[in-house]
Amino acid sequence: xxxxxxxxxxxxxxxxxxxxxxxxxxxxxxxxxxxxxxxxxxxxxxxxxxxxxxxxxxxxxxxxxxxxxxxxxxxxxxxxxxxxxxxxxxxxxxxxxxxxxxxxxxxxxxxxxxxxxxxxxxxxxxxxxxxxxxxxxxxxxxxxxxxxxxxxxxxxxxxxxxxxxxxxxxxxxxxxxxxxxxxxxxxxxxxxxxxxxxxxxxxxxxxxxxxxxxxxxxxxxxxxxxxxxxxxxxxxxxxxxxxxxxxxxxxxxxxxxxxxxxxxxxxxxxxxxxxxxxxxxxxxxxxxxxxxxxxxxxxxxxxxxxxxxxxxxxxxxxxxxxxxxxxxxxxxxxxxxxxxxxxxxxxxxxxxxxxxxxxxxxxxxxxxxxxxxxxxxxxxxxxxxxxxxxxxxxxxxxxxxxxx
Amino acid sequence: xxxxxxxxxxxxxxxxxxxxxxxxxxxxxxxxxxxxxxxxxxxxxxxxxxxxxxxxxxxxxxxxxxxxxxxxxxxxxxxxxxxxxxxxxxxxxxxxxxxxxxxxxxxxxxxxxxxxxxxxxxxxxxxxxxxxxxxxxxxxxxxxxxxxxxxxxxxxxxxxxxxxxxxxxxxxxxxxxxxxxxxxxxxxxxxxxxxxxxxxxxxxxxxx
Numbered sequence: 001x002x003x004x005x006x007x008x009x010x011x012x013x014x015x016x017x018x019x020x021x022x023x024x025x026x027x028x029x030x031x032x033x034x035x036x037x038x039x040x041x042x043x044x045x046x047x048x049x050x051x052x053x054x055x056x057x058x059x060x061x062x063x064x065x066x067x068x069x070x071x072x073x074x075x076x077x078x079x080x081x082x083x084x085x086x087x088x089x090x091x092x093x094x095x096x097x098x099x100x101x102x103x104x105x106x107x108x109x110x111x112x113x114x115x116x117x118x119x120x121x122x123x124x125x126x127x128x129x130x131x132x133x134x135x136x137x138x139x140x141x142x143x144x145x146x147x148x149x150x151x152x153x154x155x156x157x158x159x160x161x162x163x164x165x166x167x168x169x170x171x172x173x174x175x176x177x178x179x180x181x182x183x184x185x186x187x188x189x190x191x192x193x194x195x196x197x198x199x200x201x202x203x204x205x206x207x208x209x210x211x212x213x214x215x216x217x218x219x220x221x222x223x224x225x226x227x228x229x230x231x232x233x234x235x236x237x238x239x240x241x242x243x244x245x246x247x248x249x250x251x252x253x254x255x256x257x258x259x260x261x262x263x264x265x266x267x268x269x270x271x272x273x274x275x276x277x278x279x280x281x282x283x284x285x286x287x288x289x290x291x292x293x294x295x296x297x298x299x300x301x302x303x304x305x306x307x308x309x310x311x312x313x314x315x316x317x318x319x320x321x322x323x324x325x326x327x328x329x330x331x332x333x334x335x336x337x338x339x340x341x342x343x344x345x346x347x348x349x350x351x352x353x354x355x356x357x358x359x360x361x362x363x364x365x366x367x368x369x370x371x372x373x374x375x376x377x378x379x380x381x382x383x384x385x386x387x388x389x390x391x392x393x394x395x396x397x398x399x400x401x402x403x404x
Numbered sequence: 405x406x407x408x409x410x411x412x413x414x415x416x417x418x419x420x421x422x423x424x425x426x427x428x429x430x431x432x433x434x435x436x437x438x439x440x441x442x443x444x445x446x447x448x449x450x451x452x453x454x455x456x457x458x459x460x461x462x463x464x465x466x467x468x469x470x471x472x473x474x475x476x477x478x479x480x481x482x483x484x485x486x487x488x489x490x491x492x493x494x495x496x497x498x499x500x501x502x503x504x505x506x507x508x509x510x511x512x513x514x515x516x517x518x519x520x521x522x523x524x525x526x527x528x529x530x531x532x533x534x535x536x537x538x539x540x541x542x543x544x545x546x547x548x549x550x551x552x553x554x555x556x557x558x559x560x561x562x563x564x565x566x567x568x569x570x571x572x573x574x575x576x577x578x579x580x581x582x583x584x585x586x587x588x589x590x591x592x593x594x595x596x597x598x599x600x601x602x603x604x605x606x607x608x609x610x611x612x
Contacts, residue, residue: 079479079480083515086512087516088519091520094521112480116483120517143472150469
């Protein structure tokens with residue numbers, strides 16, 4: 001191939017449109033691929049104020065007219081939006097004289113566009129499965145959910161290779177869609193350790209006083225306040241922690257459990273020890289992570305666990321539940337503390353271990369920072385992704401599609 | 405001239421009167437020396453076949469079996485229509501002159517193939533959502549109407565079966581009246597009118 005390898009990312013969210021984790025993932029992956037010599041086009045939904053076409057950190061971004069009429073439900077909107085995404089992407093590939101080597105789709109939200117473009121232009125399709133309907137809903141309970149589940153299955157069936165971000169997700173996706181293992185590749189999610197580490201360098205003592213008094217240790221929870229993230233496990237662990245050490249529990253994020261959780265805290269007489277901040281901006285979050293004495297991730301379900309990696313990158317010691325992606329991220333006693341899932345006593349034990357042993361806390365957070373830099377580094381992830389592209393294009397070159 | 409007809413119903417799968425109309429059209433086109441491919445839906449009779457009258461059919465099935473309504477059902481079926489239409493297109497060395505899409509169901513596929521291959525399409529209207537749903541404007545109806553609008557906007561030519569429908573398409577979707585052509589099914593000039601529209605749109609000629 002004389003020209004540069006070129007890939008078209010399909011994603012329903014890309015900055016400044018941020019709904020969940022796909023947006024920052026595709027942004028960092030695309031930027032790092034571009035730095036590694038790959039020509040990257042991103043086709044994504046429009047956003048108020050964001051340009052229809054721009055070059056952002058070496059990545060060419062096209063924002064399509066997402067379907068804006070009222071829709072009966074979210075999935076129907078997704079399918080309708082895909083009509084526009086597919087049409088505009090097809091026109092773009094046509095303008096580029098077909099010089100796109102790979103379509104890379106992110107989750108079922110762009111399944112239709114991805115599958116259609118694959119067949120129309122006869123180019124390989126890759127998919128990154130960030131999460132699954134059966135995982136999100138803990139089972140399939142309605143036709144609506146089954147439709148989404150089957151759409152995910154269809155996308156993984158059509159994809160040349162399926163990328164998952166943890167060994168846990170590899171086995172989950174293999175089970176959920178009946179995929180052969182050699183079709184799946186594990187490439188971890190990444191964080192930008194340098195950017196997150198910046199907050200540590202400034203003096204945060206005044207900032208810290210907004211959340212806790214100087215003699216209180218800060219225990220930080222970051223996440224949506226929903227059942228699968230386990231915030232209730234933390235609330236139930238508080239009395240046990242306070243028996244041993246004076247601490248303030250800062251809970252960042254929103255969700256349907258916010259009210260019930262704060263009323264439980266009040267009824268236990270803990271209102272002065274728990275602070276619900278709601279959603280905070282990135283800068284506040286980084287500063288909070290930097291001055292937290294321990295970060296806890298008590299999730300009951302976690303496909304990857306980016307929040308643990310961000311805490312590790314911010315040099316905050318972590319206590320996580322031993323489940324899903326978290327089990328792989330943290331090595332017990334080396335890069336963090338693992339505790340039993342859905343067990344407040346175990347969680348309290350882990351928090352106290354870290355808060356009462358400064359030497360131990362320092363050792364695990366230094367190890368954790370090193371691990372994050374080695375393993376969850378976007379440059380490395382981009383190279384691994386590039387290797388998957390190369391091997392797919394290798395087998396593609398031997399197929400009859402390469403001759404059309 | 406080589407034409408790909410997209411229709412969600414075709415015998416043996418008959419839902420309304422469109423199936424028999426499209427079959428009659430395809431057979432008559434073959435008699436007029438046009439190579440005709442019909443891409444249509446069936447639950448299980450999939451694949452490319454040459455039928456006794458010379459029409460080449462390719463039936464597709466839905467890759468997503470569970471649905472919450474006809475709209476989402478149609479929207480995941482379109483990629484299969486694109487897949488087999490693209491296969492026909494490549495197998496014919498890209499020598500396809502035009503696509504004739506009947507009603508709204510495969511408009512998304514027709515538009516994508518137009519954008520990808522510069523392949524013009526005709527939108528043949530049998531009925532419109534506004535009449536089928538008696539003017540209802542729920543998000544469901546509006547979604548189908550938005551697909552009909554897309555078809556009218558992107559098509560090179562719109563064929564209707566009566567002057568009344570021409571005026572309705574013009575009234576509802578503000579389509580320029582010159583873009584719409586009436587081809588009356590039972591009339592003497594039906595085939596001649598269709599062929600004329602095909603030649604004008606697809607730029608091919610009838611090989612004899």
